[in-house]
Amino acid sequence: MILNQINSPQDVKSLSKEELVQLAAEAQQALLEKTSHHGGHNGPNFGMVEMTIALHYVFNSPVDKLIFDVSHQSYIHKMLTGRAQAFLDPVHYDDVSGYTNPKESEHDLFTIGHTSTSLALASGVSKARDVKGDQYNVVAVIGDGSLSGGMAYEGLNQIATENTNLIVIVNDNDQSIAKNPAGGIYTALRTLRQSKGTAEDNIFKALGYDYHYLDEGNDLEQLIKLFQDVKDTDHPVLLHIHTQKGKGIPFMEENREAFHAGGPYDPKTGAYQSFGNNEPTYSSVTTDYLMEKAQKDADVVTISSGTPMFAFDQQQREALGSQFVDVGIAEEEAATMSAGLAKNGAKPVWFVASTFMQRTYDQWSHDIALNNLPATVLVYMASVSGMNDESHLGFFDIPFLAHIPNVVYLAPTSKEEHLAMMDWAIDQKDHPVAIRVPVGPLRETGAVDHTDYSILNKNQVTQKGSQVALFGLGNFYSLAEEVAKKLADDHGIQGTIVNPKFITGLDTELLDSLTDDHQVVVTLEDGILEGGYGQMVASYLGNTDLKVQNYGVKKAYPDRYNPQDYLAQNGITVDNIVNQVVQSLK
Amino acid sequence: MILNQINSPQDVKSLSKEELVQLAAEAQQALLEKTSHHGGHNGPNFGMVEMTIALHYVFNSPVDKLIFDVSHQSYIHKMLTGRAQAFLDPVHYDDVSGYTNPKESEHDLFTIGHTSTSLALASGVSKARDVKGDQYNVVAVIGDGSLSGGMAYEGLNQIATENTNLIVIVNDNDQSIAKNPAGGIYTALRTLRQSKGTAEDNIFKALGYDYHYLDEGNDLEQLIKLFQDVKDTDHPVLLHIHTQKGKGIPFMEENREAFHAGGPYDPKTGAYQSFGNNEPTYSSVTTDYLMEKAQKDADVVTISSGTPMFAFDQQQREALGSQFVDVGIAEEEAATMSAGLAKNGAKPVWFVASTFMQRTYDQWSHDIALNNLPATVLVYMASVSGMNDESHLGFFDIPFLAHIPNVVYLAPTSKEEHLAMMDWAIDQKDHPVAIRVPVGPLRETGAVDHTDYSILNKNQVTQKGSQVALFGLGNFYSLAEEVAKKLADDHGIQGTIVNPKFITGLDTELLDSLTDDHQVVVTLEDGILEGGYGQMVASYLGNTDLKVQNYGVKKAYPDRYNPQDYLAQNGITVDNIVNQVVQSLK
CATH class of the missing domain: 3.40.50.970 (Thiamin diphosphate (ThDP)-binding fold, Pyr/PP domains)
Known part of the structure; x- marks a missing residue:
């Protein structure tokens, strides 16, 4: 050899x-x-x-x-x-x-x-x-x-x-x-x-x-x-x-x-090793929804920037016909084309991985948001648990996107919410909307979500308690529930659980009301801490007596990490959060 | 007619x-x-x-x-x-x-x-x-x-x-x-x-x-x-x-x-109406420095992305010869070319308006910062008082840039600091560095700045006081001084004044020390509040008894506004800040 x-x-x-x-x-x-x-x-x-x-x-x-x-x-x-x-x-x-x-x-x-x-x-x-x-x-x-x-x-x-x-x-x-x-x-x-x-x-x-x-x-x-x-x-x-x-x-x-x-695949036949069991995932739910929506509404135009397989296989693309556009690896074109589509009565839905969306800040700001056009963007793999190569990290999206004026960035926590948010985003005409497609196991509430998302920045209080309020954003909503459960079980603390739904703005009415009977506010987000959602909450409550603890990962480029380990290194475990809350309540 | x-x-x-x-x-x-x-x-x-x-x-x-x-x-x-x-x-x-x-x-x-x-x-x-x-x-x-x-x-x-x-x-x-x-x-x-x-x-x-x-x-x-x-x-x-x-x-x-x-100009001769008195400005100081630096160091390569006149007139460009590159209106090329230059021993200095820098988030992150290359970028007109057309606003740069790992973003407050920061940035080999070229009247301390900027995130306490600490970032350092003066004059409060210098990280030692004898921390930044510098401070201090007040403008696209009025609308006046501090100290 x-x-x-x-x-x-x-x-x-x-x-x-x-x-x-x-x-x-x-x-x-x-x-x-x-x-x-x-x-x-x-x-x-x-x-x-x-x-x-x-x-x-x-x-x-x-x-x-x-x-x-x-x-x-x-x-x-x-x-x-x-x-x-x-x-x-x-x-x-x-x-x-x-x-x-x-x-x-x-x-x-x-x-x-x-x-x-x-x-x-x-x-x-x-x-x-x-x-x-x-x-x-x-x-x-x-x-x-x-x-x-x-x-x-x-x-x-x-x-x-x-x-x-x-x-x-x-x-x-x-x-x-x-x-x-x-x-x-x-x-x-x-x-x-x-x-x-x-x-x-x-x-x-x-x-x-x-x-x-x-x-x-x-x-x-x-x-x-x-x-x-x-x-x-x-x-x-x-x-x-x-x-x-x-x-x-x-x-x-x-x-x-x-x-x-x-891969892996059979080197002789090319048969890919099969994973999983064909159970629905957030990806499959998104795809099914888009196929159905496009069929019902001829104005819907789905857009890929060189990565169609995130949402559609070849057969689905053919079925979509002129309602599917692949602009090639040209994210800026995809973003700004969405603005052009939205302006003239079509309903663009661009789907893109968080790490590639990073190529379009100015297209978001100058073309979509300044013109306040109703383009919909589905942001895939925006999570510490998404792609884990240092060159493909997807967890910078919140500081990237959330501070652009006019943009509504939504963080669904369940299949039903995700479907409702997509449906609202695509049909409304008032805002550019991005949806952080959830990463992790499919969570189903079993009840259709009838929320009116045109009432911006309205958070959902899913458990009303006192002392501590846990804001579990998107993928981390389940974490908020787990922390709440342990606080109740181990410390007898019945906290409040909040599903913020909106990343781009705060429910100030809710936050103001917390000063009455809460001492600690905890924010949990599946992304970096700096410039993130939690820091907006900390700033808003900075001049009150409420203590605020923000959880997210530090800005860095970790490479080929284990997500659970990496979250733990950043203090994001049920145990640590519970301890910190209890400490703060003392 | x-x-x-x-x-x-x-x-x-x-x-x-x-x-x-x-x-x-x-x-x-x-x-x-x-x-x-x-x-x-x-x-x-x-x-x-x-x-x-x-x-x-x-x-x-x-x-x-x-x-x-x-x-x-x-x-x-x-x-x-x-x-x-x-x-x-x-x-x-x-x-x-x-x-x-x-x-x-x-x-x-x-x-x-x-x-x-x-x-x-x-x-x-x-x-x-x-x-x-x-x-x-x-x-x-x-x-x-x-x-x-x-x-x-x-x-x-x-x-x-x-x-x-x-x-x-x-x-x-x-x-x-x-x-x-x-x-x-x-x-x-x-x-x-x-x-x-x-x-x-x-x-x-x-x-x-x-x-x-x-x-x-x-x-x-x-x-x-x-x-x-x-x-x-x-x-x-x-x-x-x-x-x-x-x-x-x-x-x-x-x-x-x-x-x-x-303009204005003479419609017959084309003579431009003359403004000002040729007093030095932050622009002229920057230009003079770059001309001299390039002459002394053949490795320095200055880069323009279609807007050379921000720094150099035609004669200066000719004098710079091969040490000046205009890539045309192609900001992404400018950013990533800087990475290539820095990797192979040259010292790139890209100068760009904040509003156009927005076209290069992924080039910053994936090409410059992930590779941790010593490129220097001078960010012009990053201020509420810069360009005031809604399509050319320059005050989104902090959320844009400050949360990208490895980047060091500096905010000089005087001519001497600006010169020292540029000199350090260009010669060092450890970090991508951006400098927020100050906007506003030239401030001179009269003393050469000998700060070692390789000690990252070290803030300068310019006045040691108690009760309130005022963090005046870059252009707003003077505002911090004014607020401090009025607090002293009108209320007998001798506050602490801090020149943070670094936008991309916090001086945690200093912040920790404030809990001893301060009750309120005020951050002042010439940019948007959301995702900004102040919110990082609020988050860091969120779990302490210190109150934090962040001042900046709300995210929005104001058009052709008067900067002073716009700042006042956003609560950024000496009087309002003093009132809020006094209120909070009660």
């Missing part, structure tokens, strides 16, 4: 052509072994086996700088830069993250998990090189899926302007996470692929690039030649390389969306 | 060719009169006189939808849609804002003041039309300067994908606010202009557009013909129209940057 003897890119350079081919086969096999057992980003990496070997054969990392956009295609790069054991030995599978990470290796320049950033990063790296008078190649690898992001275009412009050594590789496998949208950049790429790079109206040439096309992007020899040709260029070069997503694995080549990421 | 008889676009349609020409002359004259006395966006509007008349002559607003990107070229549109008096009668000059505004007219679809949003908005409007089965034209007008923004590209892609009636007008006057950068999209536009639209490698054709070029973009007749030709199209059309910024006004045509916006 060659792969287990590769300790650095230097070892790749000394291999013969035949050995390089063998290395590719071994790398592919290791990928199949690991991803089928462990899961991960499958298709993107299988398509990059040959290209990554060629990159390290020709370029000289870490002197030359390789930057992988979104970096979920960097597994082979990891194998070739001293981390092969993390792909060969199951014991070491978790030694590496799924993304480039400077803490792992000097060959990883940046931690990257969001798309379309590589070109802007590369433009800075090459500028730093030139300012410092250094000499090295800067190579950015970006997939066609990532090219739909506006940042990629801004980077293309800046690189062309700098007019210095920078090699942009467009890794074109004609597939984003899901199928690419039909027009725009995807028309441009398709036309180029079909003409083997010779089409008139070449967007990259128009922007000023020295453009090269390679149709056989999984052919090692051709890749090596191409890279050798452009190495040490003195101007911006764009290599448009046509690769096959899931290359060499028939079921991946055939089903590119299903095998973008996921 | 024809202009004062134009009450709606219908009145434009009934004019003869000769009358249209006269209308253009009158509109130009009215523009000159108003902008020379009142100031405003000059160049963009003078370039759009003929085009706007042609648009309203051919299209049928408000049934047809006209969307003006950034909308600072919409003055003629306002004249022709029932608002002529606001340009003819000085008494009515302030009746209209400088941007489109649905509260003013049904012909204004959106409030727009940030660039590059028009295409995403238009993509939503046209989708809404199609979903509802309506019939009308959607026309988006976007300048070449706005085309550098990534959102514009995302919009171009989505419009091409929708493949329905949508007319994109690229108003190409070859000038952003400042001169356009050299490459990328500006290479593409230049090549097209020089070839009168016939160049190979047409970026718009590559994206799938039916492309038309008009070289004489200030020729009414040709404009009308072009618009008539494409009206009611069933597919996306892109009209590339070459116009002259500042058309017809020689000093504006010659000096396009100076006459992008500003």
